Amino acid sequence: MKRVLKGIFKLLKAHKNKLAIVGAVTAAAMIPGVALADDSGDLLSSQQTTVNSTFGHGSSLEKWFYIAEVFLSLIAYFRVRTPMVFMGLIMVMIFTRIAFGLIG
Secondary structure, eight states, rough: HHHHHHHHHHHHHTHHHHHHHHHHHHHHHHHHHHHHTTTOOOTGGHHHHHHHHHSSSSHHHHOOOOOOHHHHHHHHHHOOOOTTTHHHHHHHHHHHHHHHHHHH
């Protein structure tokens, strides 16, 4: 266990500059979420229907994502000639379906 901890500390010490950059970027990415978190009400609640119709399930953007996924999968299939590309297509479609369901 001590060897594992020593290895982790050695790795962290060797990459401390990269970890500092990742921490700064993470903190900067969290600032808008903290700024928009308001206890009195949602500042963007009036825009919910617009977001649902643009990005939600059944929107035109979702349709274009599916078309692009199929097109890129066909290109990838013709380049590598393996049917495993279509397994990736199914996985990406499932992820897209879940993501658009969560958005809208």
